[in-house]
Amino acid sequence: MFRFGKRKDKETKKLVKEEVVLTEERKEDLLRMIHLKKERVNQIVGEEQSKVYEEIGLAFNELGEEDNAIDAFEKSIQAKKSVGDGYKTLLKLYNKKRAEAAKANDEASLQLYLKKMDQMMQVSKDVTRGV
Secondary structure (H helix, E strand, O other): OOOOOOOHHHHHHHHHHHOOOOOHHHHHHHHHHHHHHHHHHHHOOOHHHHHHHHHHHHHHHOOOOOHHHHHHHHHHHHHHHOHHHHHHHHHHHHHHHHHHHHHOOOOOHHHHHHHHHHHHHHHHHHHHHHH
């Protein structure tokens, strides 16, 4: 009935969204982990390879290297179709790239990322159906 504090809660949530600043130590740890995982990924296949690529993609995304993250996530989905953290992050990156292309009036890139997003939706359908 009464909505005391509801508006205030929404406003504070918006203000709390701040960029996470990476320390040099965290950057070094992520780069070391990426290097070790890249060496390991060539020695394994299947579902395990998919997980390793997903971990690499998440690390690249945390470092802010979006193109490398996209590449790793795409390899992960090629190795094994799944809907998890990697899938969600890849979809967000595609949407971000699509928005940048739309803002820059780059029709070719816009169509590319729209097509990739459609492919991601098909992956979701395939996983749901068990194909």
